Amino acid sequence: MTVITKSLVSNCADCPIRHRAVCARCEADELAQLEEIKYYRSFEAGQTIVWSNDRMDFVASVVSGVATLTQTMEDGRTQMVGLLLPSDFVGRPGRKGAAYDIVATTDLIMCCFRKKPFEKMMMETPHISHRLLEMTLDELDAAREWMLVLGRKTAREKIASLLNIVARRQPAFSPHGAVVFDLPLTREAMADYLGLTLETVSRQMSALRKAGVISLQGNRHVTVPDMARLMEAAGDDSDGGHLI
Amino acid sequence: MTVITKSLVSNCADCPIRHRAVCARCEADELAQLEEIKYYRSFEAGQTIVWSNDRMDFVASVVSGVATLTQTMEDGRTQMVGLLLPSDFVGRPGRKGAAYDIVATTDLIMCCFRKKPFEKMMMETPHISHRLLEMTLDELDAAREWMLVLGRKTAREKIASLLNIVARRQPAFSPHGAVVFDLPLTREAMADYLGLTLETVSRQMSALRKAGVISLQGNRHVTVPDMARLMEAAGDDSDGGHLI
DNA sequence: CGGGCCGATTGATCTGGATCAATGAGGCGA
DNA sequence: TCGCCTCATTGATCCAGATCAATCGGCCCG
Incomplete structure (x- = not known):
């Protein structure tokens, strides 16, 4: 799956986030x-x-x-x-x-x-x-x-793949169990990422909600009760284990 | 458009091709x-x-x-x-x-x-x-x-985009006028590159042939009489001018 | 020469997602 | 509070490309 890009410098002095290390030297x-x-x-x-x-x-x-x-x-x-x-x-x-x-x-x-x-x-x-x-x-x-x-995934799988990526990048992510986060994208932006129309995105979000794979509070706030089910919906074999 | 990847070393001694230079130094x-x-x-x-x-x-x-x-x-x-x-x-x-x-x-x-x-x-x-x-x-x-x-191109445009890429990489390529080359891929491999089925690839190749954008001698040998028309079919604005 | 195989073409039909269209649901400024 | 604006949902219909299926043509091997 998608790799979490490590940032360039370590612990960049006054940045509010802790960047990960380049390496130990110098x-x-x-x-x-x-x-x-x-x-x-x-x-x-x-x-x-x-x-x-x-x-x-x-x-x-x-x-x-x-x-x-x-x-x-x-x-x-x-x-x-x-x-x-x-x-x-x-x-x-x-x-x-x-x-x-x-x-x-x-x-x-x-x-x-x-x-x-x-x-x-x-x-x-x-x-x-x-x-x-x-x-x-x-x-x-x-x-x-x-x-x-x-190139090869269905609309449903595309949506699930995107949710997967965003969920995994949450600060408090754990590979099993529930995850809660805010989608940073509008339906239209999601469509542009996934090569779909915004209507299809909306329909598939509803479908995932009805299937119990996700639940939505408002348009943006998402709860994934079970990451394993989401990954399954994404057609994803990998367990994300090789993420850095 | 796709960039022509320069090779790593210059003029690699006994390689049959002349690799392009890394840089002048050392x-x-x-x-x-x-x-x-x-x-x-x-x-x-x-x-x-x-x-x-x-x-x-x-x-x-x-x-x-x-x-x-x-x-x-x-x-x-x-x-x-x-x-x-x-x-x-x-x-x-x-x-x-x-x-x-x-x-x-x-x-x-x-x-x-x-x-x-x-x-x-x-x-x-x-x-x-x-x-x-x-x-x-x-x-x-x-x-x-x-x-x-x-994500966004039609089957026709996908095919034309692929032909474009291959055509541009021919040793004797000139941006205007005719180009002749052998496709290095089967219809199935083309389909796998383009996110299509092999039947759709075949149909669109036939369509481009009937439209006079390309002509085919056998399954693999392609003639593009006018690169400009091919690029148009590819939905491609760029003139390939920023290729290295 | 004939059969079998592989890749390609072409046809008929089906369908997932696009398109067109209407409605809903916050949020915000007047 | 109302009206508007943006974003999202949902419905109805359409169509590009997938799917299923038959045929073709070149090539190799017996």
Whole structure:
């Protein structure tokens, strides 16, 4: 299943979340260097952070909130190609521009690093670039996992797969038993991620509710009484055990 | 559109193809080091190179022929998540196992590097790991591009998108005018790449033929008289101009 | 030369999800 | 409090692509 992307730096000083460690070595030095080129930005729900093909002069990691990466065809069809949850990294060191629209779907805080100095630091600090390679490989795995969802799963399975991903990223997640969380996406955004229409998303959410796989309080608040049943509905064999 | 993945080393001594350059610096030294850990393997069409979850103790680049990366669900549904053409790289430095089945779809020659020493060399030679990051970002872009194809394009557009990708990778490709090539995939493999059934692939190939967008000599040999028309059929706005 | 096999094509029918349309249910500003 | 706006649900109908099935054509092997 989708891999939880570890964040770039460990315990990023004044970030409100505890980033996971890059590795044990040299932390102090790197953190000091990263501190210098670091700044925070916050965005409101719905705000576009970067437009596709615009120049993007920073890389960043999500501190709180949720953002999406989206591709759009000229005729308006859109496909979401990435979901950025807290601790996820975004940005393409070595590339000038953004490849996709990046949109905040909830209020969002990002911890940004100016690109030029970040790249310089990357050149000088091998293990940062190894860490970045690691993270990019994780993203590639997640993208390919999603290709299976888009290409071969039914509407029902698609919905369950998405709920799975979001549920697993909750701070207090345990692989068996109940999970409760807020969906960070509208029905339309879910549809764009899953290659469906919003009507189909709505119908399948209702179907899962009627089947007792989930229960809903309002539009966004979800309770999953039994993760095993949800995974079954997702057509998912893996137990998520190889998540990092 | 899909990015042409540059190969890892430049002009790899006795490979029959000329790999593109990593960068101008230090070539001689690196080539010498790479020479030592390099070996060739050949496979027959249909042969599985690595099974998903098996350990994979090499990384490699395709010298000639075509291979695919495929994911399979327990109930047998399969989705191809990558197409490896000559000069493409495969392997995940820093990971033990393969994430997907790797299958040769034509006779295939790969230039392999034993993983352990390759990783060691990567640690010691920053610009190799930068190059690898670059290549992984290209693959990520390609995977995300394909997510749009899988999630939002019609059967007709999917077929045209695939033909586009293969056509662009022909040695003698020119963006306007005619292109002639052999499809490296069966109808079934095309279906697995596109999230369709083989019958739909066949019908849409016939439809494109009847519409004059392509012509077929036998099952595999394709002529595209006008790339612009093919791209139009693919619902593709880009002119492929940002390919490397 | 003939049979069997594999991949591809084509036809007939079915169906999951799209499309078109109406209704409901918060939230918010006047 | 009302009206509006955005998001979600639900219903009715349609259709692209799946499914089931028959046939074809090239190729290899006896």
